[in-house]
Amino acid sequence: MMNTIATAIVLAVAGALVAAMIVMIRISGDDSGKHTDLKQFVEALFGGSASLAASKETPEERQAEKAIALQAAAKQPFTEPCPACGDPVTHQDVDCPSCGLRLLSPQ
Numbered sequence: 642m643m644n645t646i647a648t649a650i651v652l653a654v655a656g657a658l659v660a661a662m663i664v665m666i667r668i669s670g671d672d673s674g675k676h677t678d679l680k681q682f683v684e685a686l687f688g689g690s691a692s693l694a695a696s697k698e699t700p701e702e703r704q705a706e707k708a709i710a711l712q713a714a715a716k717q718p719f720t721e722p723c724p725a726c727g728d729p730v731t732h733q734d735v736d737c738p739s740c741g742l743r744l745l746s747p748q
């Protein structure tokens with residue numbers, strides 16, 4: 642009985658792996674550029690001994706890139722309507738010059 646269950650589990654895992662590989666091969670063959678990140682992940686996965694390190698670093702690198710992008714965006718000049726009165730406010734305005742609404746959260 643235990644052997645049957647173990648065999649079923651192994652078959653299920655093997656089937657899932659085969660299905661995942663088929664999906665990955667399809668994605669890696671897709672040249673639309675839509676799945677570029679996933680493609681890189683797949684290439685790293687099948688790339689050999691460096692695969693573990695690569696797949697570990699990718700999300701962290703993305704987070705770091707996102708943080709840098711957010712920092713850059715916060716520093717960049719902008720002009721947008723005040724959420725309260727609709728008058729244009731810029732990155733230089735801590736408070737809205739028209740209605741006095743606090744615009745920038747204290748750093």
Ligand SMILES: [Zn+2]
Binds near residue numbers: 723724725726741
């Ligand atoms: Zn305002």
